[in-house]
Amino acid sequence: MNKFIPKYHFRKGLRHECEVIDLEHFCANNRKIILKPHRTNFNQLFYFHKAKGIHTVDFEDITLADNSLLFAPKDTVHRFDDKAEVSGVLLLFTDNFFCSNSQDSILLRNCVFHSNITQSTLIHIPEQNTVFDNVFGQIYREFDNEKDSVQADILRNYIRLLLLHFIREQISLPIFRNQSDNQDFELVRAFEDMLEQHYNSSPQVAYYCQSLNVTEKRLQTATRNILDQSPKEIIKDRIVLEAKRLLVYSSDSVKEISFRLGFDEPTNFTKFFKKSTGKSPMDFRSSQKND
Amino acid sequence: MNKFIPKYHFRKGLRHECEVIDLEHFCANNRKIILKPHRTNFNQLFYFHKAKGIHTVDFEDITLADNSLLFAPKDTVHRFDDKAEVSGVLLLFTDNFFCSNSQDSILLRNCVFHSNITQSTLIHIPEQNTVFDNVFGQIYREFDNEKDSVQADILRNYIRLLLLHFIREQISLPIFRNQSDNQDFELVRAFEDMLEQHYNSSPQVAYYCQSLNVTEKRLQTATRNILDQSPKEIIKDRIVLEAKRLLVYSSDSVKEISFRLGFDEPTNFTKFFKKSTGKSPMDFRSSQKND
Structure with a gap:
C-alpha cells in the first residue's frame, strides 16, 4: 500500500x-x-x-x-x-x-x-x-x-x-479591480512573486524589503490593505503550505523536510509547524494518509 | 509631388x-x-x-x-x-x-x-x-x-x-503536401531561409552549400525538384526583388543601391539588373513612378 x-x-x-x-x-x-x-x-x-x-x-x-x-x-x-x-x-x-x-x-x-x-x-x-x-x-x-x-x-x-x-x-x-491602480497592490504582487522564488532560503521580511527597496512598515501597510495579513504571516503561510505538500507527497523524513525548507534544526521546524497548524508534522502526515 | x-x-x-x-x-x-x-x-x-x-x-x-x-x-x-x-x-x-x-x-x-x-x-x-x-x-x-x-x-x-x-x-x-517528408524540400527551406539573411552579402552558391554542408550538385537537384530553378537563379531573383524595392521606394541613387546589394561596381549592378529585367535600373524606377 x-x-x-x-x-x-x-x-x-x-x-x-x-x-x-x-x-x-x-x-x-x-x-x-x-x-x-x-x-x-x-x-x-x-x-x-x-x-x-x-x-x-x-x-x-x-x-x-x-x-x-x-x-x-x-x-x-x-x-x-x-x-x-x-x-x-x-x-x-x-x-x-x-x-x-x-x-x-x-x-x-x-x-x-x-x-x-x-x-x-x-x-x-x-x-x-x-x-x-x-x-x-x-x-x-x-x-x-x-x-x-x-x-x-x-x-x-x-x-x-x-x-x-x-x-x-x-x-x-x-x-x-479596486486595487489594480494601487501602489499597495503592485507592491504585494512583487512581494508574492519574489516570495515564490525565495521562501525556502529567505524567511526574513527584511530580505524582501531590501530587495523591493521599501521599509518594513511600507510593506506591512500594503499587505494589510490588500490581504489583511502581515508580511511575516504571508511568508509563514507559504512555508507551511510547502511543508504540508512535502509531508504528504514525499516520503522524506521530517529532518530532510526541515532542511529543505531552510530550518537549521528539525526541532525548530517541528515547533514552527505545530504552532501554525496545531499538529506535529508526523501527525499531519498520518492524518492525510491515503488509506 | x-x-x-x-x-x-x-x-x-x-x-x-x-x-x-x-x-x-x-x-x-x-x-x-x-x-x-x-x-x-x-x-x-x-x-x-x-x-x-x-x-x-x-x-x-x-x-x-x-x-x-x-x-x-x-x-x-x-x-x-x-x-x-x-x-x-x-x-x-x-x-x-x-x-x-x-x-x-x-x-x-x-x-x-x-x-x-x-x-x-x-x-x-x-x-x-x-x-x-x-x-x-x-x-x-x-x-x-x-x-x-x-x-x-x-x-x-x-x-x-x-x-x-x-x-x-x-x-x-x-x-x-507532396514534398513535406522530402529531404529536397527541407534543404530548399533551409537554403531560402539562409538566403533571406545573406543575399546582399553572399551572392555565391558556394557560400550556401558550404554553410548547409552539401555539394552544389545536391543543392541544384533539390531546387530543381522543388522549384524548377537553379540555386543561382533563386539567388538572382532575390537580389532583383530587393533592387526593385530599393529603386521604387527609396530615393537612393543607383550607385548607393548597387553598393547596398553587394556589387563592387555600379556598372556591374546595372548590367545584372538589365539582363534580369530587360530594363535599366533608372528605366525601371521611372516606369513605377507614382504619378
Missing part, C-alpha cells in the same frame, strides 16, 4: 502532452482516483459547466459552482468529495509541452500567483463570456485534425488564450 | 499597434491611396470574403478570389487595380507590437518564406474551415473590451493563431 499521495503522470502515447477531456466521463472513469488525494505531473484547467460539491486543492476546501474555472498547477494535491457532481471539460498539459519560452513560464506562474492573492482558485465566468466555450471548441476541433508542423504551436496558443482569459477574470474581481 | 512610392505608418493614438478593419469600408475610404503603389510600416493580413480584380504585391500581379488570405509583411509594395472589388477584413499590426520574442519573429518570417516557395501569397480557404471567421470574430469582440493588463497578450495570441493557420493552409497545398 502506498502510504503517500499518489502522483499521476501524463498519459503516454498521445500526439502531444496536451489533452482535453469530458469532465463527467473523466470523473465516472476515475472515481477511485479522484476521491482520494492525488497529484499530477501536469497542469489542469477545470472548466465546470455544472458543478456542486467540494474539491479540495492543497488542503483548502473549494465549494464548486456552475460556470466556473479552476486552475491547478502540477504537483497540487487534489481531491473531490464523494458527493461532487460535475460536468464540463478538463484541459491537461505539461510544462514541457506548454513552456516554449520564458514568457510562457511567467504566464503559468501568474495564474497561480493571482490565485494566491484572491485566496481562492475558483473563478466564476459571467454568462455573457463565450470565450472559454469558443476556445475549448477550437481545441476539440484541432484534435480532429491530422498532426502537422504547426499543430503543437496552435495548441499552445489556445492554452495561452485560456490562461490569459482566466487571469482576466481574476483581475476583474473586486479585490483586483 | 512625391516621385517615389509613399510609405504609410501605423495610425497613431490607438490602444495597440494592432487593428482590424472592414475591407470594403477601408477600400472605399482609401481609394486614392490603394490604387497607387504604396507600402506600409506594418504587416497586413487580408482576409477576403468576396474578391475580384488584381492586387499587385511586390511587382507580381495576384488575381484575387473569394475566401482567400493574403499576407503582406511591412515594406511590401501594394496596389489594387481600379476594377478590384473586395469585402472581408484586414488585420494590421506592427512588428513592434507582435514580436514579443524571437519565436514570433521566426513565425512572421515563415509566413513570407512559405509564400516564396509557393510563388504566390494568395491562399484559398476551404469552405469548411471556420477558424479564420472565428478568430477574427474574437478579435473584433476583444476590441470592445476595456484595455487591461492582458489585452495586448490576448491580441498577440489571436494574431499568432491566424498566422499559424495561414501557414497550415500553405503547407497543405499540393507542392508542400
